[in-house]
Amino acid sequence: MKFQVKVWRQKNRQDAGRFETYTVEDVIPEMSFLEMLDLLNEQLLKRDESPIEFDSDCREGICGTCGLVVDGMAHGPKRACTTCELRMRNFSEDKTIVVEPFRAHGFPVIKDLVVDREAFDRIIAAGGYTSVNTGSAPEANALLIPKDIAEKAMDSAACIGCGACVAACPNASASLFVSAKITQFSLLPQGAAERKRRAVRMVEQMDREGFGNCSNHAECEAACPKSISIENIAVMRREYMKGALAGA
Amino acid sequence: MSVKSPILDAKIPDGPVQQKWSDHKASIKLVNPANKRKYTVIVVGTGLAGGAAAATLGELGYNVLNFCIQDSPRRAHSVAAQGGINAAKNYQNDGDSVWRLFYDTVKGGDYRAREANVYRLAELSTNIIDQSVAAGVPFAREYGGTLANRSFGGAQVSRTFYARGQTGQQLLLGCYSALMRQVDAGRVKLFPRREMLDVVLAEGRARGIVCRNLVTGEIEKYAADAVCVATGGYSTVFFLSTNAVNCNATAAWRCYKKGALFANPCFTQIHPTCLPQAGEGQSKLTLMSESLRNDGRVWVPKTKGDKRPPQDIPEGERDYFLERKYPAFGNLAPRDISSRAAKEACDNGYGVGATGFSVYLDFAEAIGRLGESVIRERYGNLFAMYHEITDEDPYRMPMRIYPAPHYTMGGLWVDYNLMTTVPGLYALGEANFSDHGANRLGASALMQGLADGYFVLPATISDYLAEHRPDGMTTNHEAFTESVKAVDEQTKQLIGINGKKTVRDYHWELGRVMWEKVGMARDEAGLKEAISDIQALREDYWKNVKVGGSNEDLNKSLEFAGRLGDFLELGEVMAVDALDREESCGGHFRKEYQTADGEALRNDDKFCHVSAWKYTGDNKTPELHKEPLEFDDVKLTQRSYK
Ligand SMILES: Cc1cc2nc3c(=O)[nH]c(=O)nc-3n(C[C@H](O)[C@H](O)[C@H](O)COP(=O)(O)OP(=O)(O)OC[C@H]3O[C@@H](n4cnc5c(N)ncnc54)[C@H](O)[C@@H]3O)c2cc1C
Ligand code: FES
Numbered sequence: 001m002k003f004q005v006k007v008w009r010q011k012n013r014q015d016a017g018r019f020e021t022y023t024v025e026d027v028i029p030e031m032s033f034l035e036m037l038d039l040l041n042e043q044l045l046k047r048d049e050s051p052i053e054f055d056s057d058c059r060e061g062i063c064g065t066c067g068l069v070v071d072g073m074a075h076g077p078k079r080a081c082t083t084c085e086l087r088m089r090n091f092s093e094d095k096t097i098v099v100e101p102f103r104a105h106g107f108p109v110i111k112d113l114v115v116d117r118e119a120f121d122r123i124i125a126a127g128g129y130t131s132v133n134t135g136s137a138p139e140a141n142a143l144l145i146p147k148d149i150a151e152k153a154m155d156s157a158a159c160i161g162c163g164a165c166v167a168a169c170p171n172a173s174a175s176l177f178v179s180a181k182i183t184q185f186s187l188l189p190q191g192a193a194e195r196k197r198r199a200v201r202m203v204e205q206m207d208r209e210g211f212g213n214c215s216n217h218a219e220c221e222a223a224c225p226k227s228i229s230i231e232n233i234a235v236m237r238r239e240y241m242k243g244a245l246a247g248a
Numbered sequence: 249m250s251v252k253s254p255i256l257d258a259k260i261p262d263g264p265v266q267q268k269w270s271d272h273k274a275s276i277k278l279v280n281p282a283n284k285r286k287y288t289v290i291v292v293g294t295g296l297a298g299g300a301a302a303a304t305l306g307e308l309g310y311n312v313l314n315f316c317i318q319d320s321p322r323r324a325h326s327v328a329a330q331g332g333i334n335a336a337k338n339y340q341n342d343g344d345s346v347w348r349l350f351y352d353t354v355k356g357g358d359y360r361a362r363e364a365n366v367y368r369l370a371e372l373s374t375n376i377i378d379q380s381v382a383a384g385v386p387f388a389r390e391y392g393g394t395l396a397n398r399s400f401g402g403a404q405v406s407r408t409f410y411a412r413g414q415t416g417q418q419l420l421l422g423c424y425s426a427l428m429r430q431v432d433a434g435r436v437k438l439f440p441r442r443e444m445l446d447v448v449l450a451e452g453r454a455r456g457i458v459c460r461n462l463v464t465g466e467i468e469k470y471a472a473d474a475v476c477v478a479t480g481g482y483s484t485v486f487f488l489s490t491n492a493v494n495c496n497a498t499a500a501w502r503c504y505k506k507g508a509l510f511a512n513p514c515f516t517q518i519h520p521t522c523l524p525q526a527g528e529g530q531s532k533l534t535l536m537s538e539s540l541r542n543d544g545r546v547w548v549p550k551t552k553g554d555k556r557p558p559q560d561i562p563e564g565e566r567d568y569f570l571e572r573k574y575p576a577f578g579n580l581a582p583r584d585i586s587s588r589a590a591k592e593a594c595d596n597g598y599g600v601g602a603t604g605f606s607v608y609l610d611f612a613e614a615i616g617r618l619g620e621s622v623i624r625e626r627y628g629n630l631f632a633m634y635h636e637i638t639d640e641d642p643y644r645m646p647m648r649i650y651p652a653p654h655y656t657m658g659g660l661w662v663d664y665n666l667m668t669t670v671p672g673l674y675a676l677g678e679a680n681f682s683d684h685g686a687n688r689l690g691a692s693a694l695m696q697g698l699a700d701g702y703f704v705l706p707a708t709i710s711d712y713l714a715e716h717r718p719d720g721m722t723t724n725h726e727a728f729t730e731s732v733k734a735v736d737e738q739t740k741q742l743i744g745i746n747g748k749k750t751v752r753d754y755h756w757e758l759g760r761v762m763w764e765k766v767g768m769a770r771d772e773a774g775l776k777e778a779i780s781d782i783q784a785l786r787e788d789y790w791k792n793v794k795v796g797g798s799n800e801d802l803n804k805s806l807e808f809a810g811r812l813g814d815f816l817e818l819g820e821v822m823a824v825d826a827l828d829r830e831e832s833c834g835g836h837f838r839k840e841y842q843t844a845d846g847e848a849l850r851n852d853d854k855f856c857h858v859s860a861w862k863y864t865g866d867n868k869t870p871e872l873h874k875e876p877l878e879f880d881d882v883k884l885t886q887r888s889y890k
Contacts, residue, residue: 012801030526030638038752039529045750045796045805053802055319057492059532062417063323081636089639110463111802118440121320125432129425130384134304134702137375137382141339144393154386154411157418161322190384 001027001088004096005040007052010109017109021096029089033076034059034066036088037099054113059084061225064160067167068113069100074164074223082162082225102167105210106174117163119209120177126205127198128181130191149187156184158226168223171212176220178206179236180228186239196243203240256509256860256875259663260364265350265881269368272664273707277714284309285435286718289709290457290472292444292499294321296416296694297677298478299423300701306430308706313470314427315439315459317494317807322424325480325492326697329416331537332400332408333694335373340397344405346370352403353692354882356582357657357685358834358850360512360858363881364664365683369692372699377409379702383422387411401538401690402580408691413537413629419694423701442468443807444499445735447475447506447673450727453716454673458731460739462807465800467736469723473713474672476705477503478697481656481678483516485815485822486767487759489653490519490535496811497818500660500679508668509860509873511661511681513818514826517688517835518768519654520586523637524606528756533652534637536630538690541579543614543623544647546570546590548607552597558608558646569593573846584687584835584848587651588768594650601648610646651768655693657684657835658825661860661875665708666700669860672712676700681858686834739799742809747792751809754789758782758812758819766823771839775827779820783867786816821861821870828872831855852884 003024010017024040031039034056041051057065061082068083070076076086091097099113107115145153157180165176182199185191191198214233221230261272279287287310291302294316302314316324336349349370354361377395381387387409388396400408411418430436439459446458448469456471482497483489504510521540522533547566554561569589574581581589590607599605615623620643624631631642638648660668660675662682667674677697684692765778789812797803832841832848833855841849856877861870 026529028527028529031529032531035529035531038531041805042750042752045794048796050797051805053804057318057323057494058325058328059493060328060534062414063318063325063327063492064320065318065323085636087637087639114802117319121322121428121431121438121440124322124425125428127432129429130382131429132379132382132426133307134300134379134426134706135375137378140337140377140381141394143381145389146393147389147391150386150389153384154418157384157386157411157421158414160417161320184386185384188384188386190382 006096006098008100013108027088031088033086034084053111061085064162067102067162071098074167075225080227102163104166104172120161123205127201153184153187156180159228164223165220168219173214174206174211175214175233178202179232182239183232183235196246196248199239200243200248256873265367268364276711279710279714287713288472290475293478295324295326296697297701299427300698301705302436303426303430304702304706306435312436314436315442317443319440325495326420327417329694330413332410332415332691334407334691335377336370337374340406342405344407351882356689358687359884360833361685369683369699372703373695376698380422385418385422446502446731448727448731450725453671455721458735463802467732469728471721471723476674477679478676479679483653485819486653486762487755488533498811498814501814505863508670509661509862511858511860512658513822514836515657515686517655518587518651520651521649522652524648524650544609544611546579548593548598590651606648606650608646609649655688666705686836742795743799745793747794750794751812755812762819769837770826775823778823782820
């Protein structure tokens with residue numbers, strides 16, 4: 001197969017950036033989207049052109065490293081799927097594929113398709129944990145957690161921190177990401193003592209990082225490769241209110 | 249007889265195996281709490297091993313500098329582990345115990361691991377579960393609210409804890425949150441998008457590292473009182489493996505080149521149930537949980553090159569080769585045996601699929617017996633993943649699988665305290681060689697990474713630090729200047745060659761050699777060929793590679809180029825080690841050493857030792873040092889899966 005791809009090229013943070021169009025040959029339908037880009041990069045290198053920089057690691061949808069906007073959609077046109085899980089058989093040769101980085105105020109571009117998502121780590125550092133030192137944990141089965149609660153917590157905990165929610169949101173809000181962590185802990189008895197403080201601190205850190213507000217577009221849920229529900233955002237609001245009222 | 253090497257003192261404590269760790273902890277020198285913050289400890293890696301160590305050292309009050317390649321510590325490759333983590337909790341009351349986990353691990357490692365280490369691992373396994381639950385890891389639970397378990401990798405007890413198919417992710421996020429708490433507290437400083445390219449030694453001790461800032465290209469230097477390397481395994485030496493594309497041996501290899509011995513490099517594990525390669529553009533292979541083998545039957549056509557679709561091949565013309573060869577275990581035969589049998593079938597022309605390099609894993613019988621809904625409940629997500637990747641529906645036609653390199657038991661040699669042969673340089677997790685012998689049991693790597701990181705290293709490091717007080721070492725020391733210079737020169741050299749073949753071209757070629765000749769069945773002739781092939785490839789690489797771009801900004805081709813340079817050396821040492829070990833054990837199978845019916849044949853008289861290799865210079869054969877292994881508690885026996 002042979003594809004036309006229009007890719008965002010940007011030298012560094014300061015550069016204004018622009019699109020470049022390339023042709024990739026010898027693509028096979030089984031190839032993943034990133035393997036198609038690998039192939040293009042090999043072809044570029046051999047022509048002495050500079051390869052397109054993009055992030056990836058596990059290439060099986062779990063590490064959250066990859067993340068491209070493909071044809072205007074974060075992680076591409078397929079639902080519940082990361083960019084690395086997209087296959088070329090899902091694309092048609094007749095249409096130029098447009099590839100861009102995740103764009104958001106909170107995610108400055110480093111180079112080409114690579115963005116800086118360290119803001120997410122700073123939000124987790126602001127309370128996305130339980131305060132238990134190593135060695136001081138009680139016997140695991142001393143804490144009984146009903147199966148359905150554990151499952152719900154797992155639904156929220158499944159977030160891979162890729163940032164597609166931010167890229168998909170018209171306001172570039174990080175609410176889905178932040179709320180998934182807050183919800184996980186709000187369901188579990190572990191870390192309950194710091195529940196209010198956690199919600200307030202994490203939300204405030206999110207604001208400080210320059211992410212926008214949530215105005216219920218639900219684009220985040222549609223783009224989320226792990227199908228994290230926007231119900232988490234409602235939980236976050238509740239947790240934040242409780243915390244703020246308690247003066248946490 | 250093997251001679252005990254004077255430089256390999258494992259420092260195994262005296263006393264009965266059950267007492268060693270507690271006695272040892274009681275005798276370790278401690279650092280005064282008020283003084284801890286005066287010590288700086290570097291931890292390279294943020295996977296289960298590195299992340300847990302950095303968090304715990306921070307909690308203890310040390311000043312910790314923590315490095316990783318990815319943009320966030322949460323993305324370390326531990327995140328990809330699916331199946332689960334073992335622990336001797338005996339929650340199922342099915343006869344499990346620390347002793348049994350210890351026994352299974354020693355036996356599973358085919359008697360090439362240290363008893364004392366393995367016992368400690370089994371002992372700490374229970375604390376890991378407590379710690380992870382306290383951190384909020386949402387493990388699977390029973391209706392009553394207690395933790396659920398499953399049996400994994402052929403174990404006779406149910407001791408594996410899991411969080412859906414995302415156990416590694418959840419454990420890592422637990423560990424990452426503990427780490428971020430220390431970042432918040434100011435005790436751990438994070439350095440993401442950094443690649444360690446050298447360890448700096450002064451007066452014979454590890455005193456810091458040199459890394460490349462992957463965004464700016466700057467070569468940076470950091471000083472410390474001790475350095476811990478938790479940089480994962482080296483399966484990507486095969487190019488195609490189940491590991492992430494950034495997995496590498498570079499940090500460990502640079503330690504080796506500074507004098508740390510590298511142990512059992514040839515001990516690698518090939519996982520039997522991976523998705524087959526689809527073409528030359530493939531960048532990695534996806535693992536599917538081997539729980540699939542509980543209900544799937546492995547077969548190939550009895551006729552070579554039979555191109556009929558599977559449903560058209562009648563029962564009588566199918567060879568269920570695992571059931572035929574290993575009737576007692578059948579489709580659940582251990583990883584190495586299953587993998588080897590599949591490759592053999594394909595090499596002999598019986599393979600299926602477009603490339604001929606895959607075998608069927610067929611659920612038709614199980615679906616008939618149990619109904620599709622039961623199968624869907626058990627493996628729904630795996631079937632969906634398979635369908636998604638291959639465009640073939642495994643409910644309608646058999647899956648196609650093929651083995652892939654998955655885990656490396658070999659790594660930096662460490663003593664009981666996890667210290668390498670370089671004072672002050674520690675190795676943790678998959679980066680060390682310590683606990684799995686010649687073959688790792690399923691669900692044991694997560695356990696080892698967390699045991700090393702949460703419990704072992706934080707306890708043992710104080711013994712060293714108490715003896716080596718902070719002395720005002722800074723990066724102005726000339727050892728740093730020299731190291732930066734060497735790293736900088738190599739980086740510029742790689743860019744400067746500007747030859748004809750890309751880094752990927754070379755990596756692909758190295759991968760072919762490794763897979764064919766240093767893969768799961770090796771022989772003398774093949775290994776000798778591999779050594780000369782790799783030498784030739786390496787020579788060509790340094791003359792003819794094309795990296796592109798500049799060293800002054802983000803350049804992934806350059807990152808991969810540096811890593812491949814190291815793989816081109818490590819690959820050779822793996823072959824040298826495999827050639828030297830004239831026996832078959834665990835994942836290391838030498839065709840010359842097998843029983844009449846094709847079983848691995850160990851040679852305990854000559855090879856009951858750890859082989860640790862010492863760097864002697866570029867393009868020189870390394871020097872072999874042996875650490876004899878003694879088995880006092882688990883009797884040496886040949887395994888049999890017939
Ligand atoms: C697909 C898959 C499934 C698995 N499933 C299971 C399972 O079910 N159960 C089980 O027990 N085990 C499983 N394993 C094995 C297990 O996941 C790993 O062995 C283990 O997680 C390794 O942890 P680690 O902390 O040693 O290394 P990693 O998690 O690999 O972390 C390495 C860290 O080092 C950093 N790093 C590497 N090189 C450098 C450098 N040069 N400079 C700076 N930083 C560097 C990386 O950025 C990363 O942070 C699986 C492995 C794979 C690949
Ligand atoms: S590369 Fe890991 S999720 Fe895509």
